[in-house]
Amino acid sequence: MNKGSVNKRPTIVDVATHAGVSTAAASKVLRNAYGVSSEMKAKVQASMQALGYRPLASARGMRGRTHTVAVVVADLHNEFSSLLVEGIRRECERQKYRLLVAPAGSGKNAQDRMVEDLIDRGMDGIVLISPLGTDSELETMARNIPVVVLGRHGASPDFDSVAADDFAGANLVVDHLVSLGHRQITYVNHTTEGTNDARLPEEVRVRGYVDAMIRHGLGDAIDIIQSQWSQEGGEQSGRLILSRAKRPTAVFAGCDVAAFGVLTTMWNAGIRVPEELSVAGFDNIFTTSLAPISITTIDQSGLDMGAAAGRLLLERIGGRTEAVSSVVRPTLVARKTTAAPMQSSNEFPPAHGATTVSTEM
Amino acid sequence: MNKGSVNKRPTIVDVATHAGVSTAAASKVLRNAYGVSSEMKAKVQASMQALGYRPLASARGMRGRTHTVAVVVADLHNEFSSLLVEGIRRECERQKYRLLVAPAGSGKNAQDRMVEDLIDRGMDGIVLISPLGTDSELETMARNIPVVVLGRHGASPDFDSVAADDFAGANLVVDHLVSLGHRQITYVNHTTEGTNDARLPEEVRVRGYVDAMIRHGLGDAIDIIQSQWSQEGGEQSGRLILSRAKRPTAVFAGCDVAAFGVLTTMWNAGIRVPEELSVAGFDNIFTTSLAPISITTIDQSGLDMGAAAGRLLLERIGGRTEAVSSVVRPTLVARKTTAAPMQSSNEFPPAHGATTVSTEM
DNA sequence: TAGAAAGTGTATAACGTACTACACGATTTG
DNA sequence: CAAATCGTGTAGTACGTTATACACTTTCTA
Numbered sequence: 157m158n159k160g161s162v163n164k165r166p167t168i169v170d171v172a173t174h175a176g177v178s179t180a181a182a183s184k185v186l187r188n189a190y191g192v193s194s195e196m197k198a199k200v201q202a203s204m205q206a207l208g209y210r211p212l213a214s215a216r217g218m219r220g221r222t223h224t225v226a227v228v229v230a231d232l233h234n235e236f237s238s239l240l241v242e243g244i245r246r247e248c249e250r251q252k253y254r255l256l257v258a259p260a261g262s263g264k265n266a267q268d269r270m271v272e273d274l275i276d277r278g279m280d281g282i283v284l285i286s287p288l289g290t291d292s293e294l295e296t297m298a299r300n301i302p303v304v305v306l307g308r309h310g311a312s313p314d315f316d317s318v319a320a321d322d323f324a325g326a327n328l329v330v331d332h333l334v335s336l337g338h339r340q341i342t343y344v345n346h347t348t349e350g351t352n353d354a355r356l357p358e359e360v361r362v363r364g365y366v367d368a369m370i371r372h373g374l375g376d377a378i379d380i381i382q383s384q385w386s387q388e389g390g391e392q393s394g395r396l397i398l399s400r401a402k403r404p405t406a407v408f409a410g411c412d413v414a415a416f417g418v419l420t421t422m423w424n425a426g427i428r429v430p431e432e433l434s435v436a437g438f439d440n441i442f443t444t445s446l447a448p449i450s451i452t453t454i455d456q457s458g459l460d461m462g463a464a465a466g467r468l469l470l471e472r473i474g475g476r477t478e479a480v481s482s483v484v485r486p487t488l489v490a491r492k493t494t495a496a497p498m499q500s501s502n503e504f505p506p507a508h509g510a511t512t513v514s515t516e517m
Numbered sequence: 518m519n520k521g522s523v524n525k526r527p528t529i530v531d532v533a534t535h536a537g538v539s540t541a542a543a544s545k546v547l548r549n550a551y552g553v554s555s556e557m558k559a560k561v562q563a564s565m566q567a568l569g570y571r572p573l574a575s576a577r578g579m580r581g582r583t584h585t586v587a588v589v590v591a592d593l594h595n596e597f598s599s600l601l602v603e604g605i606r607r608e609c610e611r612q613k614y615r616l617l618v619a620p621a622g623s624g625k626n627a628q629d630r631m632v633e634d635l636i637d638r639g640m641d642g643i644v645l646i647s648p649l650g651t652d653s654e655l656e657t658m659a660r661n662i663p664v665v666v667l668g669r670h671g672a673s674p675d676f677d678s679v680a681a682d683d684f685a686g687a688n689l690v691v692d693h694l695v696s697l698g699h700r701q702i703t704y705v706n707h708t709t710e711g712t713n714d715a716r717l718p719e720e721v722r723v724r725g726y727v728d729a730m731i732r733h734g735l736g737d738a739i740d741i742i743q744s745q746w747s748q749e750g751g752e753q754s755g756r757l758i759l760s761r762a763k764r765p766t767a768v769f770a771g772c773d774v775a776a777f778g779v780l781t782t783m784w785n786a787g788i789r790v791p792e793e794l795s796v797a798g799f800d801n802i803f804t805t806s807l808a809p810i811s812i813t814t815i816d817q818s819g820l821d822m823g824a825a826a827g828r829l830l831l832e833r834i835g836g837r838t839e840a841v842s843s844v845v846r847p848t849l850v851a852r853k854t855t856a857a858p859m860q861s862s863n864e865f866p867p868a869h870g871a872t873t874v875s876t877e878m
Numbered sequence: 879t880a881g882a883a884a885g886t887g888t889a890t891a892a893c894g895t896a897c898t899a900c901a902c903g904a905t906t907t908g
Numbered sequence: 909c910a911a912a913t914c915g916t917g918t919a920g921t922a923c924g925t926t927a928t929a930c931a932c933t934t935t936c937t938a
């Protein structure tokens with residue numbers, strides 16, 4: 157360890173000495189606080205420049221702000237989360253804040269511990285993406301640190317929230333499919349063990365599906381598969397659909413990843429999409445536009461949502477006290493996995509290949 | 518602001534008082550430092566439990582460690598990065614360290630500023646994923662903070678590194694294609710403006726391709742397209758290939774995302790894969806296994822690489838001084854986009870559809 | 879059995895910044 | 909023209925933790 161070559165990092169005291177002023181003055185300049193003349197400001201800034209001074213966040217954190225915020229995300233693999241994060245990041249950059257991403261892992265405990273750790277580490281505020289937990293739990297959190305909730309519905313007096321209108325999104329998909337002539341539309345839902353929070357996106361989307369079906373007079377055709385929004389969940393749902401004597405003409409997966417799973421099953425079984433079955437997703441992740449059969453889906457403009465969340469968080473850190481709740485309008489992106497159903501499609505015979513499905517590599 | 522209801526956060530002084538010992542003793546217990554009896558330890562831990570004490574990282578950071586490390590990543594959209602991050606995270610979790618992800622954005626300046634900010638924020642160490650910059654720049658960094666470099670080749674005395682053997686990976690692909698009977702194998706390379714660092718993965722991979730071709734006596738067939746490892750770059754490469762009178766029988770894209778681009782072009786042009794053209798990628802990102810035509814690619818076991826990087830970083834924070842450089846052996850994942858070439862495939866006529874390629878939605 | 883070593887606990891000085899309180903001269907007010 | 913106000917700068921302490929230095933026992937060594 158060659159300590160000799162390591163020049164000690166300059167502190168605000170060094171800056172003050174170099175500029176010939178008090179540390180208090182230097183601190184004021186740093187924070188551009190009230191009570192500094194323009195010449196003082198110039199002098200101190202010159203010294204900071206000359207010494208290559210950089211404020212130490214750990215030390216600042218003990219009394220003031222660290223100028224750092226974090227976004228808590230369960231899973232980085234989710235492309236949509238990445239979009240949200242990027243939106244937040246850009247807004248933070250604009251305002252000279254640093255954004256760090258905190259991968260909490262799944263499960264409520266893991267997320268709660270992460271939030272505590274972030275508070276311990278002096279974050280000035282946090283964004284939570286689709287957090288688990290009740291309103292009152294989130295409100296308790298929000299009393300300790302500024303919080304913006306992203307992708308979870310419902311307003312609260314204690315924290316801000318930004319969410320897409322999942323109800324309207326689900327409506328758009330059903331309207332689209334009905335306008336193409338579909339009447340048998342199956343919905344793939346996401347269910348979490350022990351969680352039953354009406355504010356979660358999945359709950360809102362399924363309500364949107366049900367509502368739209370009823371509105372179109374298709375209440376009797378409502379068909380919901382309880383599954384998981386994952387590749388595997390989608391594949392299982394697809395196999396379930398194939399195993400039925402009477403199949404739907406369209407499948408609406410509540411999430412793009414699940415839609416991919418459904419499609420995988422169909423491709424493997426030789427079912428033509430969209431001729432024999434229409435499939436729609438939700439989220440408009442990048443991959444939906446990329447694959448050979450591009451998926452009809454709902455765009456939530458993740459970048460905008462993220463940016464909105466970032467803006468709200470920084471506002472609140474800046475002092476705003478009344479809560480703001482913002483809803484983003486989603487749009488339909490019609491692509492190639494949806495089309496009018498075949499004439500006699502309601503009754504085509506079960507494919508014998510349905511039981512030879514394989515997802516092995 | 519109802520401050521009255523906010524119980525002040527307990528400090529280590531509160532813990533010490535509650536346990537009836539000195540703060541020094543409490544601190545020792547917290548850090549499990551040398552010089553505490555087991556009864557002292559039990560007593561203090563009980564008090565910490567009782568008060569719900571949590572150490573404040575900002576304060577710790579002023580003198581000791583924050584028990585936090587960060588991984589700097591240019592782009593969260595890259596699925597492979599997510600894998601690496603997850604690997605690091607798991608290792609950190611095992612050792613009671615917190616991992617934060619620092620999205621730097623692209624460009625060397627942005628990355629350098631991020632590293633400075635992370636040092637300011639008291640990180641105990643950082644992992645850099647495929648960083649830009651020269652060895653000496655990285656070494657300068659590494660003298661200020663423990664550094665592990667991930668996905669960049671070459672050892673240094675000042676920092677640890679973990680990389681896949683990209684040379685061997687490229688060899689595996691070429692060997693695979695040659696063993697199928699291919700001789701005309703085109704490589705899609707990645708080039709960055711003004712960067713020419715032999716230690717970057719892209720440089721190593723292209724050398725691996727060239728070397729393998731020569732080894733198989735196919736030196737004259739070497740064909741490298743200078744492009745970008747992105748969807749768009751892959752599509753352009755695909756169009757370039759289609760525009761040629763004499764086409765290759767196989768395309769080796771140095772990155773899965775680029776392979777997707779190539780495939781998109783082929784699908785749009787009606788070229789059958791792998792019958793008319795074999796396509797291979799590199800990275801084994803999740804999407805390659807998911808799509809209807811699963812892509813032959815190279816697996817680098819990102820989770821293992823990440824875990825190795827995490828382990829090295831924590832070791833070094835723990836005091837190791839000699840540098841370690843670790844190389845991971847990649848494996849071939851043969852899927853459905855590669856097969857033996859058609860008999861007369863070398864001279865099939867240019868597809869008339871080649872000029873009607875469209876990537877619009 | 880004296881002296882060294884090992885084990886266990888404490889007092890206290892940093893660490894770098896923010897901010898309250900105050901001092902002082904210059905300006906405005908009544 | 910005295911008093912109040914304003915603008916600008918400083919002194920000094922608090923923030924929560926680590927770690928060095930030391931004191932006091934107890935146990936080992938020669």
